[in-house]
Amino acid sequence: MSDTTPTVLLFDLDDTICQYRRSHDEVLAAAFDRCGVEPFFSVADFDRWVPRVEATSPLDLREQCFAAIGREQGRNPALGERVAAAYRERDPRNIEFLPGARAALETLGEQYTLGLVTNGGEATQRPKLDALGIVDAFETIVFATPDAAIKPDPAPFHAALSALGAEPSMAIHIGDSLASDVAGAQAAGIDAVWLRSGTDISGNKCEREHSGPVPEFVIDSVAELRAPPFPWEP
Known part of the structure; x- marks a missing residue:
């Protein structure tokens, strides 16, 4: 844990600041329906x-995982890839703030420089930011691109820090995924706040007890960041 007083806060977007109005289970069910096949795996199987896979984007992650599950179940992997593509087809504007997220951003923005590090591409994520009206809340936004690594690789965190002229010891990252947000931030030398009541990168609700990366701080709701004292404050 850094002894330096943070001046920069980096945020994840999906299931940290906002969420789809439809659950991941509902979206997966709709993807199977769109492909005209009976569901043959769940979000838990995806998780x-x-x-087990190394992906360059959320779509690549779904394609690889869905294909692997299909292969595991004796189905054509291409069917899994079709379901992955169908899963992607949802309106990025059909979202809402997590409870307390808007107020937290307003409060924190008065005291810290804010940045966003997301595993989603700009074509998907910018409409969300526009719909929420928070594009200007962030001094820098790092989107996923086809030629760049995504969280948990430290590269997107380094890109955000470079854009802000900050060192890792000056920053805190806030996100809902142990596997991508906490592990990635720590790989970049950044202390992490884990939103325990959020969802992980597969879309499953995080367990209250966990294994894997150990976050420096834990919150159960982003609403806890609407007013000081904040978890990282002495």
């Missing part, structure tokens, strides 16, 4: 495969 089981996430740590």
Whole structure:
């Protein structure tokens, strides 16, 4: 844990600041329906495969995992890839703030420089930011691109810090995923706040007890950041 007083806060977007109005289970069910096939795996199966693949984007992650699950179940992997593509087809504007998120951003923005580090591409994520009206809340936004690594690789965190002229010891990252947000931030030398009541990168609700990366700080709701004292304050 850094002894330096943070001046920069980096945020994840999905399931940290905002969420789709439809659950991940509902979106997956709709993807199967769109492909005209009976569901043959759940979001929990996806979660089981996430740590086993190296992906360059959320779509690549879904394609690899869905194909692997299909192969595991004796189905054509191409069917899994079709479901992954169908899963992607949802309105990025059909979102809402997590409770307390808007107020937290307003409060924190008065005291800290804010940045956003997301594993989503600009074509998907910018409409969300526009719909929420928070583009200007962030001094820098790092989107996923086809030619760049995504969280938990430290590269997107380094890109955000470079844009802000900040060192890792000056920053805190806030996100809902142990596997991508906490592990990635720590790999970049940044202390992490884990939103325990959020969802992980597969879309599953995080367990109250966990294994893996150990975050420096834990919150159960982003609403806890609407007013000081903040978890990282002495």
